[in-house]
Amino acid sequence: MxxxxxxxxxxxxxxxxxxxxxxxxxxxxxxxxxxxxxxxxxxxxxxxxxxxxxxxxxxxxxxxxxxxxxxxxxxxxxxxxxxxxxxSHAGWYAGLAGDREEYGRRCGKIEAWGAGGANPAWAAASACxxxxxxxxxxxxxxxxxxxxxxxxxxxxxxxxxxxxxxxxxxxxxxxxxxxxxxxxxxxxxxxxxxxxxxxxxxxxxxxxGADDIARMVSIHFSADLSELLEDDEVLVRWLWLPESGVGVSLVPMGPDNWGRRSEEWVVHLNDSEEAVASLDDEAVVAELRESLGLHDHELSVHRITRWRLExxxxxxxxxxxxxxxxxxxxxxxxxxxxxxxxxxxxxxxxxxxxxxxxxxxxxxxxxxxxxxxxxxxxxxxxxxxxxxAVSHLLAVQAMGMGPGSDPEANWAALHRLWGDGNGESRGEGAEEDAAGDAAENTAFRVQANRAIASQSMEFDALGLDYGYTYEVSTAVVADGTPEPANPDPVRIYRPGTRPGAPLPHAWLERSGGARLPVADLVRPGAFLVIAGEEGEEWVAAAKKTAESLDVPVEAVRVGHLDGDFLDPRSTWVAHRGIGPRGAVLVRPDRFVAWRSPEGVEDAVGALTDALVRVLDRADGASMRDAADDAPGHSAEAGTERPDSGAGAGSAQ
Missing domain, CATH: 3.50.50.60 (FAD/NAD(P)-binding domain)
Structure with a gap:
């Protein structure tokens, strides 16, 4: 409507x-x-x-x-x-187009966003x-x-x-x-x-924080750049511009084609003196053409945006x-x-x-x-x-480039990166310096390639993108276990059920072989108890607790051989952090609220206590009557996931 x-x-x-x-x-x-x-x-x-x-x-x-x-x-x-x-990748290039054949030559490339989802670690993190x-x-x-x-x-x-x-x-x-x-x-x-x-x-x-890190200008335009580009697998292109010594980013916008054949693009321009941000639109387009070497190239500008980097x-x-x-x-x-x-x-x-x-x-x-x-x-x-953002500036500096740097020196640095020597012609007697130059160039390439590889902190940040946890909160009942060791919390996600962690992904099977991700067991607005294969008491406790607290609480048993749902690859069993008689309580947003490694004498009491704490309940009684009398009281939550197909958007 x-x-x-x-x-x-x-x-x-x-x-x-x-x-x-x-x-x-x-x-x-x-x-x-x-x-x-x-x-x-x-x-x-x-x-x-x-x-x-x-x-x-x-x-x-x-x-x-x-x-x-x-x-x-x-x-x-x-x-x-x-x-x-x-x-699946991000790439770095020597500008885009110009009067030298080296324009547009690739300087480096790394995987990005889990190689488009193909990286096994990313596929193991989520069904999406x-x-x-x-x-x-x-x-x-x-x-x-x-x-x-x-x-x-x-x-x-x-x-x-x-x-x-x-x-x-x-x-x-x-x-x-x-x-x-x-x-x-x-x-x-x-x-x-x-x-x-x-x-x-x-x-x-x-x-x-910092509310004015830099001034930026973004240009959204249509142009056919397919003959100037390579690497269809690259989404974000970082262009190092030898003539000015700065870097800009070029991002495809589709809408019908992608890779080199994208119909629309966005370029983000900036420089240390904020000169671009002060230009009028006509001058910005002229700067765009000059920076990218698109002097006579047909392009149509949709919008120019000036903004602050905050x-x-x-x-x-x-x-x-x-x-x-x-x-x-x-x-x-x-x-x-x-x-x-x-x-x-x-x-x-x-x-x-x-x-x-x-x-x-x-x-x-x-x-x-x-x-x-x-x-x-x-x-x-x-x-x-x-x-x-700073890392990209450091990568430019690792090349010896920067605002006001000498263009010929910048080209020489690029040739050294490519293994073409130092880009300079040599006269008589140069042979005696060849060994020293080779060692120096090798060291330079190592430094430059390391600067490019370090950008994985942006393009392969699975630990930050998916593995973030909620720990300092009363909506999480800590169990006193230490945070799992992780050699690289930015890039590496360690699945687990320590309270506050995201629900680990696993493909499960129900009777008849239907396949679904464990996330699909969590219904909107409802808590979920995932018990071990011998956790019948937790399933019964969830039903009683739901009735006494008037809170949607569902429960299932999951195991490799037995349970309401089976774990054919033992993925859930590997990450669940509980024994066959233990249980994990999952919040409606699919973060772990509480867990019991093993069975307990009073499962109803343990589960009730956990929910009362998470929900900030003053007591264990139903709060429905008070809610009915409150202004703006609304209807009950639905019970079905709108998009219930197990394979929707999933990496099979």
Whole structure:
């Protein structure tokens, strides 16, 4: 349903919903979709008339694709996104085109995003592979799905202009720009997904970090570059420009073809003196042509964007009934692709908690864990993204290049990298220096190649992308076990069930041989007990606990030979961290909340205690009656996963 088909709210009346979402980017749309799936009514108001007109973020992590799968969006994203074979590597090149035959020659190449999902470690982490879809094409899919799940609840061109919080909720003023009318929205909670424009600053929320690292200019254009490029498997191209000594990035945008034959591209330009950012559009295009050697090449510019490179985290993520998500909570350099993915994952962390409180299944203290869990992850991601940006500068420096460097010296350095000597002609008597030059050139190549290889901290960061954990939180019951040893937490993900860890992936089989990922056992809004093959007492305890606490708790037994689901490859058994009579309690967002390595004398008591702690329950009684009387009470969560096919978007 389009927003124009939805009648405006009466100017003299208030909309009354449990959750008001301010902003219609990736954070707001994800929150809308997830909360709809959990039976929570929302009203989304976005000041923009439509979804993003900027390509902006594009790489979608495995975790994000899992979340999209929860709302039946993953298949649509995969259909439009870059084929895996065209996003398996990142490459570095000597510019793009020019008057020397060496222009465009490759300097180095490394695997990226798990080789498009083919890296066994990435395939073992999730049933979903990474994807790549520019935000200009992703957000329309998200908006369409959000409108399907919340008919009449998604409003673009509606701007939140003010709000007041009281003891029971938030009253916001929203302006319908198309009709030049305003109306009030009364909600229990307000989600600030507005990019930090109004709500956070109005509450006095500052940021921590660097808010002006560099000035950037991005140019989105159409051009046929197929004859100038090689390496169809490369997604992001880093161009070292010998004439200026700086580097720029070139990224394909599709939409119908990828690799060298992409119809659209984005180039990110910057330099240390910010000269490009001060140019008018015509001069920026001239700079683009000069930098890439596209002097007479046919191209059509769609949009030029000037922006600041930031690395900041909001001081607070929750203030009373207001929560900050996405760019309102953190802003990253694009190196690493953390911005969009973090926004989606913010909403995923918060949605089930809001639903649990609104449905009367949890205490307000559960909502405090949103900041406890997500701010630490965001701070780590921001710092890593900044480190990635610096790493690219260091790679340029390793070549002896930089702003103002001598072009001929830069070309000589490239020839040394390629093993073509030092790029200089030699006169008589040069032979006696050959041995020394060879050793020097070898050392130079080692240094340069190491600088390129080190970029795996950006393009192969599985430990950060997927293996992040929630430990400092009351929504996790620690078991006192030490953090598993990991020689490289950035690049290596160690699956396990230590409380706070993501649910390890494994392919299971049910009777009859139907195959599904263990993640599919976790239904939206429900906790899951995964017991060992001899854990019948935990299955019985889950049923009793669910009834006494009025909380959705399901339970299954999983083992290699016996259980409700079988583990044919012993993958789950290898990672589960419990014995045949033990159990793992998984939260609705598929993070481990608690575990018992073995059976216990009172399984009902142990499981009840864990859930009461995780949900901030004052006692073990049902909280439904209190919820029924609360303003903005909403319907029950659904019981079916929208996208229930086990193979959806999966790496088989």
């Amino acid at each position: 389009s927003d124009s088909a939805v009648p405006p709210a009466p100017a003299d009346a208030a909309v009354d919903v449990p959750v008001l979402i301010a902003g219609g980017g990736c954070a707001g749309l994800t929150a809308s979709m997830l909360l709809s799936g959990l039976g929570v009514e929302t009203w989304l108001a976005c000041a923009s008339q439509d979804t993003s007109v900027l390509p902006k973020a594009h790489v979608l992590s495995q975790r994000t694709m899992e979340i999209f799968r929860d709302v039946a969006l993953a298949e649509s994203v995969y259909e439009l996104s870059t084929p895996p074979q065209n996003m 592979r990474p994807a790549n879809l520019p935000q200009i094409r992703l957000e329309p899919l998200m908006r369409r799905r959000a409108e399907e799940l919340a008919p009449g609840g998604v409003h673009f061109g509606h701007e939140l202009t003010g709000f007041e919080e009281d003891e029971d909720g938030v009253t916001a003023t929203v302006v319908d720009r198309a009709r030049s009318t305003s109306y009030r929205v009364r909600s229990r909670y307000l989600l600030a997904c507005d990019g930090g424009r109004l709500i956070g600053p109005s509450l006095g929320v500052g940021t921590e 690395g900041v985290v909001a001081e607070r993520y929750r203030l009373g009934r207001v929560f900050l998500l996405g760019d309102a909570a953190h802003r990253h350099p694009p190196t690493g692709g953390f911005g969009l993915n973090s926004a989606v994952q913010d909403a995923h962390n918060l949605a089930w908690k809001l639903a649990a409180v609104l449905h009367g299944r949890a205490g307000e203290g559960l909502l405090d864990t949103y900041e406890d869990e997500r701010k630490r992850i965001a701070a780590r991601n921001v710092q890593h993204a900044v480190n990635n």
